[in-house]
Amino acid sequence: MFNEQVKVILYANDVKKASLFWQSLGFEVLSFEEVDGSQVAEVAMSKNSTTHLVIYDREFIEQNDDEATEPSPALIFGSDDVVALYKKLQKVDVQLGDVAQIGEEYVFNFVDTDGNYFVVSGK
Missing domain, CATH: 3.10.180.10 (2,3-Dihydroxybiphenyl 1,2-Dioxygenase, domain 1)
Incomplete structure (x- = not known):
């Protein structure tokens, strides 16, 4: 069954810069970590939000996942x-x-x- 949690993947040229952009709009950082040598940030409108944006490094994804699609949702x-x-x-x-x-x-x-x-x- 699906639940109310939704995570949307965004690809960024600079994960830190993208995270700071969303913070400037009032979003909160839920996590910022390094995964397999690449930065990944997760932000949401609040800590209780059921929708999260997960920001991945575009170059890392392009090099390591040939099935990832370029257009953002x-x-x-x-x-x-x-x-x-x-x-x-x-x-x-x-x-x-x-x-x-x-x-x-x-x-x-x-x-x-x-x-x-x-x-x-x-x-």
């Missing part, structure tokens, strides 16, 4: 106050798309240090 983060979150991300100098209203919800996208796009949606 598309993620949509929920927010109870999209406009306030947008303003917070502006203050930490994150590359942002415009806020758009779709029906009763607001949506915008942002880009991490490796050029991966993420979406935020909510009220």
